[in-house]
Amino acid sequence: MLWQLICCLFVFFVSVFQGIKMDKEIVDLSSVRAKVKKQIEKAVPDARIDYCLTCGLCVSGCPASGIEGLDPRKFLRLFVLGQDQEILDTNWIYSCTMCQRCRYACPMGIDVGRIVYEIRGMRPKEKRPKNLQRSCDLQKQSNSTGIPNEDFVWVVNDVLEEVRENEPQWRDLQAPIDKKGALYYLNQNAKEPTVEPEEMVPLWKILHVAGIDWTYSSKWWDGANYCLFTGDPQDWEYTVRKQAEVVDELGCRYYINTE
Ligand code: SF4
Numbered sequence: 001m002l003w004q005l006i007c008c009l010f011v012f013f014v015s016v017f018q019g020i021k022m023d024k025e026i027v028d029l030s031s032v033r034a035k036v037k038k039q040i041e042k043a044v045p046d047a048r049i050d051y052c053l054t055c056g057l058c059v060s061g062c063p064a065s066g067i068e069g070l071d072p073r074k075f076l077r078l079f080v081l082g083q084d085q086e087i088l089d090t091n092w093i094y095s096c097t098m099c100q101r102c103r104y105a106c107p108m109g110i111d112v113g114r115i116v117y118e119i120r121g122m123r124p125k126e127k128r129p130k131n132l133q134r135s136c137d138l139q140k141q142s143n144s145t146g147i148p149n150e151d152f153v154w155v156v157n158d159v160l161e162e163v164r165e166n167e168p169q170w171r172d173l174q175a176p177i178d179k180k181g182a183l184y185y186l187n188q189n190a191k192e193p194t195v196e197p198e199e200m201v202p203l204w205k206i207l208h209v210a211g212i213d214w215t216y217s218s219k220w221w222d223g224a225n226y227c228l229f230t231g232d233p234q235d236w237e238y239t240v241r242k243q244a245e246v247v248d249e250l251g252c253r254y255y256i257n258t259e
């Protein structure tokens with residue numbers, strides 16, 4: 001009987017000791033792993049990465065599912081499992097369009113697109129997709145394709161003249177630039193005046209038929225926001241503020257963003 005009691009006590013103390021040891025190990029691991037998750041939780045207070053149920057609802061509507069072997073659910077698991085280097089290295093963040101469809105499908109309200117935005121910003125500029133970074137850098141100077149502002153003005157006037165000549169029913173069509181006091185300010189994706197100038201015309205026609213008083217600007221006219229896609233808040237705020245200054249200078253009441 002005494003021998004059995006000693007055995008039981010021995011097993012009990014060994015179990016308690018192992019339990020304490022396991023707790024300590026868990027604490028030690030969490031202090032060195034998942035640093036990227038902690039950074040995200042600091043930048044996005046409602047990130048709720050730990051709330052993910054791995055239900056997969058986000059995956060069903062995600063256009064980036066399966067690309068680079070990832071989907072939004074797997075992406076979140078990398079954070080939870082502390083796979084920091086995998087998160088920082090994956091090019092899946094450039095397949096995610098940051099469309100936020102997953103956010104509306106997610107029962108826990110997790111916004112994967114917002115998290116992707118932060119991770120994009122953590123990547124050093126020299127390791128980002130070159131064309132994306134170049135477009136942002138150009139936009140900070142003027143517009144994302146880098147064409148001179150004079151060329152933009154010339155292309156708009158040239159295309160307008162061509163439409164008026166070739167389509168008599170549109171001989172009164174307007175494409176004003178720097179028209180002070182116009183009610184609406186219209187921006188323009190830089191790709192169109194650069195490589196597809198005829199694509200600007202349908203919107204001009206719609207505004208004409210609707211009787212809208214509008215204008216372009218001869219500077220900061222590009223409506224794209226490439227610095228948002230690189231994940232650089234200071235840079236995209238700079239380009240948006242430049243556009244806002246132009247709208248104020250012209251005295252327009254409404255801003256039409258075509259992007
Ligand atoms: S829908 Fe939300 S909870 Fe479900 S797997 Fe996706 S992120 Fe996790």
Ligand code: SF4
Nearest residue numbers: 062096097100102113
């Ligand atoms: S934000 Fe990204 S992860 Fe979410 S649905 Fe869109 S592409 Fe997929």
